[in-house]
Amino acid sequence: MFDDRRIICQRAANESRRLIGARRRSVVMAVAMFLFAIIVASGFKSGADTPATVDYLNTRPGVEYVGDEACRQCHLSKYESFKKTGMGRSMSRPRAGDGAFSKPATLHSEADGRTYSVFVENGKVFHREAQWDASHKPVFTETHEVAYSVGSGNHGQSYLIERGDQLFISPISFYTSTQKWDLSPGHESGLFRDFTRPAGGLCVSCHSGLAQPLSDNGNQYRQPAFRILSIGCERCHGPGALHVADRRAAKPLDGPVDRSIVNPRKLTSRLREDVCYQCHLSGDARIQRPGKSLLDFRPGTPLDDVVSIFLVPPTLKVGGFEALGQPEQIRMSRCRQADGSQLNCITCHDPHVSLSGAEAATYFNKKCMQCHAPVSQRFVQMHRAENSPAGNCVGCHMPKVAVTNIAHLALTNHRIPRSSADAETLSPPPDIDPQTNLIWATRPTDGRSSDLRTLALAFAQLAPNYRGYGERGFPLLDRAAREFPNDAEVQATYGQVLMVISPSNRARAKQAFERAIAAGSKSATLRRRLAQVLIDEGDAGAVALLREAIQLEPYNSAIYLQLARAYVVTGNRREAARTLEQALSFDPGNADARKLLSELPP
Numbered sequence: 001m002f003d004d005r006r007i008i009c010q011r012a013a014n015e016s017r018r019l020i021g022a023r024r025r026s027v028v029m030a031v032a033m034f035l036f037a038i039i040v041a042s043g044f045k046s047g048a049d050t051p052a053t054v055d056y057l058n059t060r061p062g063v064e065y066v067g068d069e070a071c072r073q074c075h076l077s078k079y080e081s082f083k084k085t086g087m088g089r090s091m092s093r094p095r096a097g098d099g100a101f102s103k104p105a106t107l108h109s110e111a112d113g114r115t116y117s118v119f120v121e122n123g124k125v126f127h128r129e130a131q132w133d134a135s136h137k138p139v140f141t142e143t144h145e146v147a148y149s150v151g152s153g154n155h156g157q158s159y160l161i162e163r164g165d166q167l168f169i170s171p172i173s174f175y176t177s178t179q180k181w182d183l184s185p186g187h188e189s190g191l192f193r194d195f196t197r198p199a200g201g202l203c204v205s206c207h208s209g210l211a212q213p214l215s216d217n218g219n220q221y222r223q224p225a226f227r228i229l230s231i232g233c234e235r236c237h238g239p240g241a242l243h244v245a246d247r248r249a250a251k252p253l254d255g256p257v258d259r260s261i262v263n264p265r266k267l268t269s270r271l272r273e274d275v276c277y278q279c280h281l282s283g284d285a286r287i288q289r290p291g292k293s294l295l296d297f298r299p300g301t302p303l304d305d306v307v308s309i310f311l312v313p314p315t316l317k318v319g320g321f322e323a324l325g326q327p328e329q330i331r332m333s334r335c336r337q338a339d340g341s342q343l344n345c346i347t348c349h350d351p352h353v354s355l356s357g358a359e360a361a362t363y364f365n366k367k368c369m370q371c372h373a374p375v376s377q378r379f380v381q382m383h384r385a386e387n388s389p390a391g392n393c394v395g396c397h398m399p400k401v402a403v404t405n406i407a408h409l410a411l412t413n414h415r416i417p418r419s420s421a422d423a424e425t426l427s428p429p430p431d432i433d434p435q436t437n438l439i440w441a442t443r444p445t446d447g448r449s450s451d452l453r454t455l456a457l458a459f460a461q462l463a464p465n466y467r468g469y470g471e472r473g474f475p476l477l478d479r480a481a482r483e484f485p486n487d488a489e490v491q492a493t494y495g496q497v498l499m500v501i502s503p504s505n506r507a508r509a510k511q512a513f514e515r516a517i518a519a520g521s522k523s524a525t526l527r528r529r530l531a532q533v534l535i536d537e538g539d540a541g542a543v544a545l546l547r548e549a550i551q552l553e554p555y556n557s558a559i560y561l562q563l564a565r566a567y568v569v570t571g572n573r574r575e576a577a578r579t580l581e582q583a584l585s586f587d588p589g590n591a592d593a594r595k596l597l598s599e600l601p602p
Helices: 003-020 022-042 068-072 076-082 201-207 241-248 269-280 326-332 357-383 393-397 452-462 469-483 488-501 503-518 524-536 541-552 557-569 573-586 591-598
Strands: 105-109 114-121 124-132 138-145 148-150 156-163 166-169 172-175 180-183 210-213 221-228 285-288 307-311 400-402 410-412
Touching (some): 105 180, 201 269, 285 452, 488 503, 524 557
Antiparallel strands (some): 114 124, 156 166, 156 172
């Protein structure tokens, strides 16, 4: 781990010998040793981790969040700078006349045959969806007030509507690059439609400062849904009540570090990455720890205590490089592979500032030159006339890459390739576990192996998208189902997998579903799966299960359709019609509900 330091010190010593002669070798060695000490103290490290872990007091349960305004009183310049960044503007209340709402807009989508409009009325912003039949008669019209704008607007914004205590994503978004409205990501492919897409927990959590969900499993929120709207100081520094109280009381520090508030730069490399990974690493499998939610994560603690995140080797990704997220790309970079602790997100990024154009190029050039100064200087001389600004490292080595699953969007290539030919090379990162063929991205530094429950659930998540993980994972899931009979998630997953790979084992799947519900699962999807088994068996208990599912997800039209079909099977046309009409009352664009209603026997 000290090889690079020795080389540097030796070079310094040799140069000194040349200048001052052999008679002063003892002095030179003293200077060299002094230089070595300075290098170590300054943080230049080849293989060592960053400073030893500090026991930050605000990582403990019970320390309250206070919001950015409390931070502003003492950190005004940081506060004002951060509020101009993308994170500082991650979510907002829509305001008439601002940006995308500066004028009315209409969008006709050939993909779904719908017309969408954006308008302002009485100072409020609305989205409307409508459809006409071949004779130009209206089929339906649906209008909702926009409750929240999601995204900074640097790339675009999506929008949330409120229905009772639930949040849903609008089918249209505004894209900054084209300055136009278009279908929201996922809607253009038909994966989602209308105003029926729930705002997922990860989506809401990572774009807001502090969400207030009513439960871990549902799309339900207290009012207001967000205690802190945009991402703020405490998402990276942890809850600030203790720090604010100590500083207002002028309480003296108990050591060289203020332990009342987390400073990410003073964390170990692993814990520092976890601060960013909580939102910037979605992973290929995310397994939540029992009884935990992402809101339980505190900066300065291992993310794996809350959620384990696994990555599939990049060579197995369909779509190659374009399927990789930025943290995955960094893990493949030669700048990173040689030393996993030398290149982290905040090595290059200052979360408190937002840079663009020549200012950004100059800033990041300096970051590159901290490690590549000799090479960078030669490059500037060679390519001065070809680049603006001269020697723009990022322009060539971190080019923009189109994102195929989100229209009108390009993200920066964090692979940091040496050349364009090397840009999409998918060399495997060094941390693939040969036994599982997975990268455990949140692996703690204690070297422990992933537990049975976590690994079994991870394989189950991966199996539908990546060949091989199903065969490898089912024996683990089968074992986990026996060892954790009262674990709702394990039992629900086991039942679901059995229904897919072994339809003849419906009795075992049914038993697993029943155990999951008995263990306290609040999943509407689980109840729908068990209800379908009961429907196929002619068991009238399916109706009660589907009614429970509706209580959990009252705006999920798919449950209403399933319940209506259950009523049809039992010959209860009246209840079937009433159920379909209920679905159309909040989802008027549901063509399946209208069709089934028209086909009901008299």
